[in-house]
Amino acid sequence: SEGGEAMDFTQSHLWQQRADAVILGGVNSPSRSFKSVGGGTPVVMARAQGSRFVDVDGNTYIDYLAAYGPLVLGHAHPRVMEALRAATYDGILYGTPTTWEVEFAETLRAAIPDLERVRFVNSGTEAVMTTIRVARGATGRNKILKFAGCYHGHSDAVLVAAGSGPSSIGVPDSAGVTRAIAGEVITVPYNDLEAYDEALAVHGEDLAAVLVEPIVGNFGIVPPERPDYLAEVIARAHRVGALVIFDEVITAFRFHYGTAAQLYGVHADLYALGKIIGGGLPIGAYGGRRDVMESVAPLGPVYQAGTMAGNPASMRTGLACLEVLRDPAVYRHMDRLGAALEQGILASAQRHGVAITINRVGGAFTVFFGSHRVRDYAGAQATDGRRFAALFHALLRRGVFIAPSKYEAWFVSAQHTDADIEETLAAVDASFAEMAAT
Numbered sequence: 001s002e003g004g005e006a007m008d009f010t011q012s013h014l015w016q017q018r019a020d021a022v023i024l025g026g027v028n029s030p031s032r033s034f035k036s037v038g039g040g041t042p043v044v045m046a047r048a049q050g051s052r053f054v055d056v057d058g059n060t061y062i063d064y065l066a067a068y069g070p071l072v073l074g075h076a077h078p079r080v081m082e083a084l085r086a087a088t089y090d091g092i093l094y095g096t097p098t099t100w101e102v103e104f105a106e107t108l109r110a111a112i113p114d115l116e117r118v119r120f121v122n123s124g125t126e127a128v129m130t131t132i133r134v135a136r137g138a139t140g141r142n143k144i145l146k147f148a149g150c151y152h153g154h155s156d157a158v159l160v161a162a163g164s165g166p167s168s169i170g171v172p173d174s175a176g177v178t179r180a181i182a183g184e185v186i187t188v189p190y191n192d193l194e195a196y197d198e199a200l201a202v203h204g205e206d207l208a209a210v211l212v213e214p215i216v217g218n219f220g221i222v223p224p225e226r227p228d229y230l231a232e233v234i235a236r237a238h239r240v241g242a243l244v245i246f247d248e249v250i251t252a253f254r255f256h257y258g259t260a261a262q263l264y265g266v267h268a269d270l271y272a273l274g275k276i277i278g279g280g281l282p283i284g285a286y287g288g289r290r291d292v293m294e295s296v297a298p299l300g301p302v303y304q305a306g307t308m309a310g311n312p313a314s315m316r317t318g319l320a321c322l323e324v325l326r327d328p329a330v331y332r333h334m335d336r337l338g339a340a341l342e343q344g345i346l347a348s349a350q351r352h353g354v355a356i357t358i359n360r361v362g363g364a365f366t367v368f369f370g371s372h373r374v375r376d377y378a379g380a381q382a383t384d385g386r387r388f389a390a391l392f393h394a395l396l397r398r399g400v401f402i403a404p405s406k407y408e409a410w411f412v413s414a415q416h417t418d419a420d421i422e423e424t425l426a427a428v429d430a431s432f433a434e435m436a437a438t
């Protein structure tokens with residue numbers, strides 16, 4: 001399109017300077033920096049509505065970041081806002097049981113029968129961290145197997161070969177995570193049952209759990225290659241006595257009203273949830289098999305607690321969000337727009353001689369710069385980050401906001417429109433034209 005070359009970022013620059021002086025690195029989460037797209041000042045947002053947000057300079061963007069996943073309904077969805085307003089009339093926090101947490105747990109269980117018992121926490125990090133403790137407590141074993149490049153939050157055990165933020169900024173293992181902890185985490189490539197079997201043969205007897213993103217979202221969108229992949233991962237883990245934890249923080253309610261496990265007809269022992277289920281407010285949840293969950297306090301010896309856990313506002317916005325998502329038309333809409341974007345972006349790339357591959361599931365997809373099929377972390381690493389950075393900045397200048405990392409996804413929301421897609425594809429075409437010329 002006409003470029004937006006005149007876009008002014010003065011106020012963002014000024015706010016980022018103030019941020020740099022008080023907030024470590026100027027951001028409250030490293031992926032928000034533009035470090036992995038060659039630098040530049042992160043844009044400071046001011047307000048949002050529907051499919052768009054507006055920065056402090058008044059520039060408007062079509063939003064495909066979706067706050068890294070939660071905003072499946074887009075910004076300020078009327079039903080969610082109504083629930084949030086209602087929540088503020090009744091006081092914010094009690095530190096006691098409430099009716100909303102019961103209704104919300106019932107709603108989740110009805111959607112995901114595998115959640116025989118559930119607990120609410122405040123983030124995906126907490127949810128995953130606790131499932132690992134539960135698995136260790138329930139099995140009496142120590143080791144965890146995870147898949148290279150999968151990101152499971154920032155608790156110690158899972159900051160080993162983690163994707164997303166850590167891989168983008170080149171910190172595969174975090175300082176401060178002890179060797180002893182890293183030594184209890186086994187990593188194998190995703191989509192590779194041979195490597196998995198080898199790891200099970202060596203470590204099987206010590207494995208408390210296998211932890212997996214059933215459809216990967218953290219080195220880009222990468223689904224299982226074989227339709228029976230997840231079933232095999234589960235069956236082989238169970239054969240050595242390990243539990244299976246599905247990290248569905250990104251995937252739950254992303255593609256349909258339920259989990260990725262349900263899409264593949266499989267059952268994990270434990271699930272970690274977050275993001276979408278809070279409707280945009282802080283949330284996490286974990287749950288699963290009743291016998292395993294009963295190892296948690298006050299029924300069992302595994303400890304987990306939280307002052308803000310099950311807070312009424314998150315319960316009520318979460319309930320409102322799930323109510324909207326019950327309508328399958330919402331998912332059909334996102335899938336249709338996702339397909340239109342995929343086709344349009346591929347056609348544009350071909351027109352301008354830019355080599356890309358797109359992995360898409362429903363309204364979520366990743367544009368990889370490379371002509372190989374991306375099926376694991378190594379494949380995602382081998383894609384061209386410089387070209388991705390060029391696309392990111394070219395789109396930003398044209399009012400299209402995608403996550404500032406080649407390892408993230410574009411998320412279409414329920415409030416994106418056909419007009420948004422058209423405008424986005426024009427911006428993509430102009431961006432590829434610009435990239436082909438340089």
Ligand code: PMP
Nearest residue numbers: 123124125151152153247249250
């Ligand atoms: N698991 C997965 C699969 C995630 O994508 C994320 C966040 N991107 C987390 C866990 C951690 O969630 P949170 O940021 O809410 O702690």
